[in-house]
Amino acid sequence: MPELKRSPAWQYLQETKFVRGKVEASSRPQIAPAEPFKQYPTAEKVLLPRRWDGEKGSLWKVLQQRRSIRRYSGSPVSITDLALLLWASQGVTAQAGPYYLRTAPSAGALYPIETYVVAERVEGVMQGILHFDVRGFQLERLASGAFAGRVTAGALGQGFMARASLVFIWSAVLRRTMSKYGHRGLRYIFMDAGHICQNLVLAAEALGFAACPVAAFYDDELNEILDLDGTEETVIYMAAVGTRDVKAQD
Numbered sequence: 352m353p354e355l356k357r358s359p360a361w362q363y364l365q366e367t368k369f370v371r372g373k374v375e376a377s378s379r380p381q382i383a384p385a386e387p388f389k390q391y392p393t394a395e396k397v398l399l400p401r402r403w404d405g406e407k408g409s410l411w412k413v414l415q416q417r418r419s420i421r422r423y424s425g426s427p428v429s430i431t432d433l434a435l436l437l438w439a440s441q442g443v444t445a446q447a448g449p450y451y452l453r454t455a456p457s458a459g460a461l462y463p464i465e466t467y468v469v470a471e472r473v474e475g476v477m478q479g480i481l482h483f484d485v486r487g488f489q490l491e492r493l494a495s496g497a498f499a500g501r502v503t504a505g506a507l508g509q510g511f512m513a514r515a516s517l518v519f520i521w522s523a524v525l526r527r528t529m530s531k532y533g534h535r536g537l538r539y540i541f542m543d544a545g546h547i548c549q550n551l552v553l554a555a556e557a558l559g560f561a562a563c564p565v566a567a568f569y570d571d572e573l574n575e576i577l578d579l580d581g582t583e584e585t586v587i588y589m590a591a592v593g594t595r596d597v598k599a600q601d
Protein backbone atom coordinates (compact mmCIF):
# COMPACT_ATOMS: atom_id res chain seq x y z
CA MET A 352 0.00 0.00 0.00
CA PRO A 353 2.59 2.61 -1.04
CA GLU A 354 -0.03 5.34 -1.36
CA LEU A 355 -0.96 4.86 2.30
CA LYS A 356 2.68 5.04 3.33
CA ARG A 357 3.12 8.31 1.49
CA SER A 358 0.23 9.94 3.30
CA PRO A 359 1.03 12.50 6.02
CA ALA A 360 -1.33 10.60 8.33
CA TRP A 361 0.69 7.38 8.10
CA GLN A 362 3.94 9.29 8.46
CA TYR A 363 2.57 10.97 11.56
CA LEU A 364 1.74 7.58 13.09
CA GLN A 365 5.26 6.34 12.34
CA GLU A 366 6.89 9.43 13.76
CA THR A 367 4.88 9.32 16.95
CA LYS A 368 5.27 5.60 17.69
CA PHE A 369 6.54 4.47 21.05
CA VAL A 370 9.39 2.04 20.35
CA ARG A 371 10.77 -0.16 23.13
CA GLY A 372 14.06 1.22 24.42
CA LYS A 373 13.61 4.56 22.68
CA VAL A 374 10.82 6.15 24.63
CA GLU A 375 13.00 7.77 27.27
CA ALA A 376 15.54 8.98 24.72
CA SER A 377 13.00 10.47 22.32
CA SER A 378 13.15 14.21 22.65
CA ARG A 379 9.95 16.07 23.19
CA PRO A 380 9.38 19.31 21.36
CA GLN A 381 9.51 22.34 23.61
CA ILE A 382 5.89 23.36 23.66
CA ALA A 383 4.89 25.72 26.44
CA PRO A 384 1.87 24.67 28.48
CA ALA A 385 -1.51 26.42 28.48
CA GLU A 386 -3.95 27.30 31.23
CA PRO A 387 -5.89 24.18 32.26
CA PHE A 388 -9.25 25.99 32.26
CA LYS A 389 -10.82 28.53 29.98
CA GLN A 390 -12.99 31.23 31.47
CA TYR A 391 -15.06 34.10 30.19
CA PRO A 392 -15.22 36.23 33.36
CA THR A 393 -17.42 38.96 31.92
CA ALA A 394 -19.90 36.61 30.24
CA GLU A 395 -23.45 36.30 31.53
CA LYS A 396 -23.75 33.05 33.51
CA VAL A 397 -26.45 30.44 33.04
CA LEU A 398 -26.61 28.34 36.20
CA LEU A 399 -27.28 24.64 35.72
CA PRO A 400 -29.38 22.53 38.09
CA ARG A 401 -27.26 20.16 40.13
CA ARG A 402 -29.99 17.92 41.51
CA TRP A 403 -31.50 15.24 39.34
CA ASP A 404 -32.58 11.65 39.27
CA GLY A 405 -29.45 9.73 38.28
CA GLU A 406 -31.23 6.44 37.53
CA LYS A 407 -32.00 6.96 33.88
CA GLY A 408 -31.71 3.48 32.44
CA SER A 409 -29.36 0.57 32.51
CA LEU A 410 -25.96 0.94 30.89
CA TRP A 411 -26.45 -2.37 29.09
CA LYS A 412 -29.77 -1.34 27.59
CA VAL A 413 -28.37 2.01 26.52
CA LEU A 414 -25.34 0.37 24.89
CA GLN A 415 -27.62 -2.01 23.00
CA GLN A 416 -30.03 0.68 21.82
CA ARG A 417 -27.80 3.64 20.93
CA ARG A 418 -27.78 4.60 17.26
CA SER A 419 -26.76 7.76 15.47
CA ILE A 420 -30.09 9.42 14.77
CA ARG A 421 -30.40 12.36 12.39
CA ARG A 422 -34.10 13.17 12.51
CA TYR A 423 -35.43 15.37 15.26
CA SER A 424 -38.93 16.52 16.08
CA GLY A 425 -37.75 20.06 16.76
CA SER A 426 -39.14 20.21 20.31
CA PRO A 427 -37.18 21.89 23.10
CA VAL A 428 -35.22 20.11 25.82
CA SER A 429 -35.24 21.17 29.47
CA ILE A 430 -32.32 22.84 31.20
CA THR A 431 -32.13 19.83 33.51
CA ASP A 432 -31.59 17.59 30.50
CA LEU A 433 -28.92 19.97 29.23
CA ALA A 434 -27.26 19.82 32.66
CA LEU A 435 -27.36 16.02 32.61
CA LEU A 436 -25.80 15.89 29.14
CA LEU A 437 -23.03 18.27 30.17
CA TRP A 438 -22.39 16.36 33.36
CA ALA A 439 -22.29 13.02 31.55
CA SER A 440 -19.81 14.34 29.02
CA GLN A 441 -17.50 16.45 31.21
CA GLY A 442 -18.86 16.54 34.77
CA VAL A 443 -16.38 16.68 37.64
CA THR A 444 -16.59 13.49 39.70
CA ALA A 445 -13.54 13.86 42.00
CA GLN A 446 -10.67 16.17 42.77
CA ALA A 447 -7.06 15.04 43.12
CA GLY A 448 -4.77 17.95 43.99
CA PRO A 449 -5.08 20.44 41.14
CA TYR A 450 -6.88 17.95 38.91
CA TYR A 451 -10.62 18.01 38.38
CA LEU A 452 -11.29 14.41 37.42
CA ARG A 453 -14.28 13.90 35.15
CA THR A 454 -16.79 11.39 33.84
CA ALA A 455 -14.56 10.82 30.79
CA PRO A 456 -10.88 9.83 31.06
CA SER A 457 -8.13 12.15 29.81
CA ALA A 458 -4.47 11.42 29.07
CA GLY A 459 -2.42 12.72 32.00
CA ALA A 460 -5.60 14.27 33.45
CA LEU A 461 -4.80 17.28 31.27
CA TYR A 462 -8.30 17.75 29.82
CA PRO A 463 -7.49 19.54 26.56
CA ILE A 464 -11.10 19.64 25.36
CA GLU A 465 -13.37 22.65 25.83
CA THR A 466 -17.12 22.27 25.43
CA TYR A 467 -19.39 24.79 23.71
CA VAL A 468 -23.13 24.43 23.33
CA VAL A 469 -25.23 25.90 20.58
CA ALA A 470 -28.56 26.16 22.36
CA GLU A 471 -31.26 26.24 19.73
CA ARG A 472 -34.24 24.88 21.64
CA VAL A 473 -33.77 24.80 25.41
CA GLU A 474 -36.67 25.76 27.68
CA GLY A 475 -35.81 28.88 29.65
CA VAL A 476 -32.49 29.49 27.89
CA MET A 477 -32.19 32.16 25.25
CA GLN A 478 -30.85 30.86 21.95
CA GLY A 479 -27.15 31.32 21.47
CA ILE A 480 -23.66 29.99 22.01
CA LEU A 481 -22.50 29.08 25.49
CA HIS A 482 -19.23 27.84 26.93
CA PHE A 483 -19.27 25.16 29.62
CA ASP A 484 -17.43 26.22 32.78
CA VAL A 485 -16.45 22.80 34.11
CA ARG A 486 -15.46 23.88 37.62
CA GLY A 487 -18.45 26.16 38.17
CA PHE A 488 -20.90 23.77 36.49
CA GLN A 489 -22.43 26.67 34.65
CA LEU A 490 -22.64 28.04 31.15
CA GLU A 491 -21.09 31.29 29.98
CA ARG A 492 -22.98 33.08 27.27
CA LEU A 493 -20.74 34.04 24.35
CA ALA A 494 -23.43 35.11 21.90
CA SER A 495 -27.20 35.32 21.60
CA GLY A 496 -29.37 34.48 18.62
CA ALA A 497 -30.03 31.61 16.26
CA PHE A 498 -26.84 29.95 15.04
CA ALA A 499 -28.34 26.79 13.53
CA GLY A 500 -27.95 28.12 9.99
CA ARG A 501 -24.25 28.95 10.35
CA VAL A 502 -23.48 25.76 12.24
CA THR A 503 -25.29 23.61 9.68
CA ALA A 504 -23.53 25.39 6.81
CA GLY A 505 -20.23 24.93 8.62
CA ALA A 506 -20.98 21.22 9.00
CA LEU A 507 -20.81 20.76 5.24
CA GLY A 508 -24.50 21.62 5.03
CA GLN A 509 -25.62 18.48 6.84
CA GLY A 510 -29.26 19.51 7.06
CA PHE A 511 -30.27 17.44 10.07
CA MET A 512 -28.25 19.69 12.34
CA ALA A 513 -30.67 22.56 11.78
CA ARG A 514 -33.44 20.68 13.64
CA ALA A 515 -31.30 19.73 16.63
CA SER A 516 -32.21 21.24 19.99
CA LEU A 517 -28.54 21.40 20.93
CA VAL A 518 -25.25 21.16 19.14
CA PHE A 519 -22.20 20.33 21.22
CA ILE A 520 -18.96 21.66 19.77
CA TRP A 521 -15.68 20.44 21.21
CA SER A 522 -12.42 22.29 20.69
CA ALA A 523 -8.90 21.27 21.68
CA VAL A 524 -6.44 23.50 23.51
CA LEU A 525 -3.47 21.74 21.94
CA ARG A 526 -0.78 22.90 24.37
CA ARG A 527 -2.47 21.38 27.38
CA THR A 528 -1.61 17.91 26.17
CA MET A 529 1.20 18.52 23.68
CA SER A 530 3.37 20.37 26.20
CA LYS A 531 3.64 17.07 28.07
CA TYR A 532 3.35 14.44 25.34
CA GLY A 533 4.77 16.26 22.33
CA HIS A 534 3.58 15.25 18.87
CA ARG A 535 2.17 12.00 20.21
CA GLY A 536 -0.11 14.11 22.37
CA LEU A 537 -2.25 14.85 19.34
CA ARG A 538 -3.31 11.21 19.29
CA TYR A 539 -4.43 11.53 22.90
CA ILE A 540 -6.37 14.72 22.24
CA PHE A 541 -8.56 12.99 19.67
CA MET A 542 -9.00 10.00 21.98
CA ASP A 543 -10.12 12.34 24.75
CA ALA A 544 -12.71 13.87 22.42
CA GLY A 545 -13.97 10.41 21.47
CA HIS A 546 -14.52 9.49 25.10
CA ILE A 547 -16.42 12.69 25.73
CA CYS A 548 -18.65 12.25 22.70
CA GLN A 549 -19.38 8.63 23.58
CA ASN A 550 -20.45 9.68 27.08
CA LEU A 551 -22.69 12.30 25.53
CA VAL A 552 -24.42 10.02 23.05
CA LEU A 553 -24.98 7.34 25.69
CA ALA A 554 -26.47 9.91 28.04
CA ALA A 555 -28.66 11.22 25.22
CA GLU A 556 -29.90 7.69 24.61
CA ALA A 557 -30.56 7.18 28.33
CA LEU A 558 -32.63 10.38 28.38
CA GLY A 559 -34.62 9.31 25.32
CA PHE A 560 -33.07 11.83 22.93
CA ALA A 561 -31.62 11.33 19.48
CA ALA A 562 -27.98 12.21 18.86
CA CYS A 563 -25.34 12.02 16.16
CA PRO A 564 -21.58 12.68 16.24
CA VAL A 565 -20.33 15.03 13.52
CA ALA A 566 -16.73 15.33 12.40
CA ALA A 567 -17.34 16.57 8.86
CA PHE A 568 -17.12 20.34 9.08
CA TYR A 569 -15.21 23.30 7.71
CA ASP A 570 -12.70 23.82 10.48
CA ASP A 571 -12.14 27.52 9.93
CA GLU A 572 -15.86 28.25 9.76
CA LEU A 573 -16.53 26.52 13.06
CA ASN A 574 -13.58 28.29 14.67
CA GLU A 575 -14.94 31.59 13.43
CA ILE A 576 -18.37 30.93 14.93
CA LEU A 577 -16.73 30.36 18.33
CA ASP A 578 -14.15 33.12 17.84
CA LEU A 579 -11.25 30.67 18.17
CA ASP A 580 -7.90 31.28 16.50
CA GLY A 581 -7.55 27.71 15.18
CA THR A 582 -3.95 27.51 16.45
CA GLU A 583 -4.03 27.63 20.22
CA GLU A 584 -7.54 26.24 20.22
CA THR A 585 -9.37 24.59 17.38
CA VAL A 586 -12.68 22.79 16.88
CA ILE A 587 -12.21 19.04 16.50
CA TYR A 588 -15.60 17.37 16.99
CA MET A 589 -19.30 18.04 17.31
CA ALA A 590 -22.55 16.28 18.12
CA ALA A 591 -26.17 17.11 17.43
CA VAL A 592 -28.80 16.27 20.04
CA GLY A 593 -32.52 16.54 19.45
CA THR A 594 -35.87 15.28 20.56
CA ARG A 595 -36.86 12.06 18.87
CA ASP A 596 -39.10 12.15 15.84
CA VAL A 597 -41.29 9.14 16.61
CA LYS A 598 -42.09 8.65 12.92
CA ALA A 599 -38.43 8.35 11.97
CA GLN A 600 -35.87 5.59 12.41
CA ASP A 601 -32.64 7.48 11.71
Ligand SMILES: Cc1cc2nc3c(=O)[nH]c(=O)nc-3n(C[C@H](O)[C@H](O)[C@H](O)COP(=O)(O)O)c2cc1C
Nearest residue numbers: 417418419420421506509511563564565566567568
Ligand atom coordinates in the same frame (compact mmCIF):
# COMPACT_ATOMS: atom_id res chain seq x y z
C1 LIG B 1 -15.60 10.24 14.34
C2 LIG B 1 -17.01 10.19 13.81
C3 LIG B 1 -17.42 11.15 12.92
C4 LIG B 1 -18.74 11.15 12.45
N1 LIG B 1 -19.15 12.17 11.63
C5 LIG B 1 -20.41 12.16 11.17
C6 LIG B 1 -20.88 13.24 10.37
O1 LIG B 1 -20.19 14.20 10.09
N2 LIG B 1 -22.16 13.18 9.92
C7 LIG B 1 -23.00 12.14 10.23
O2 LIG B 1 -24.16 12.16 9.80
N3 LIG B 1 -22.59 11.12 11.00
C8 LIG B 1 -21.33 11.10 11.50
N4 LIG B 1 -20.91 10.09 12.31
C9 LIG B 1 -21.85 9.01 12.68
C10 LIG B 1 -21.52 7.71 11.93
O3 LIG B 1 -21.99 7.80 10.62
C11 LIG B 1 -22.19 6.54 12.68
O4 LIG B 1 -21.61 6.42 13.97
C12 LIG B 1 -22.02 5.22 11.93
O5 LIG B 1 -22.78 5.22 10.73
C13 LIG B 1 -22.42 4.01 12.77
O6 LIG B 1 -23.77 4.11 13.16
P1 LIG B 1 -24.23 4.16 14.68
O7 LIG B 1 -23.58 5.36 15.34
O8 LIG B 1 -25.73 4.30 14.63
O9 LIG B 1 -23.79 2.90 15.34
C14 LIG B 1 -19.62 10.11 12.83
C15 LIG B 1 -19.18 9.13 13.73
C16 LIG B 1 -17.91 9.19 14.24
C17 LIG B 1 -17.48 8.14 15.25
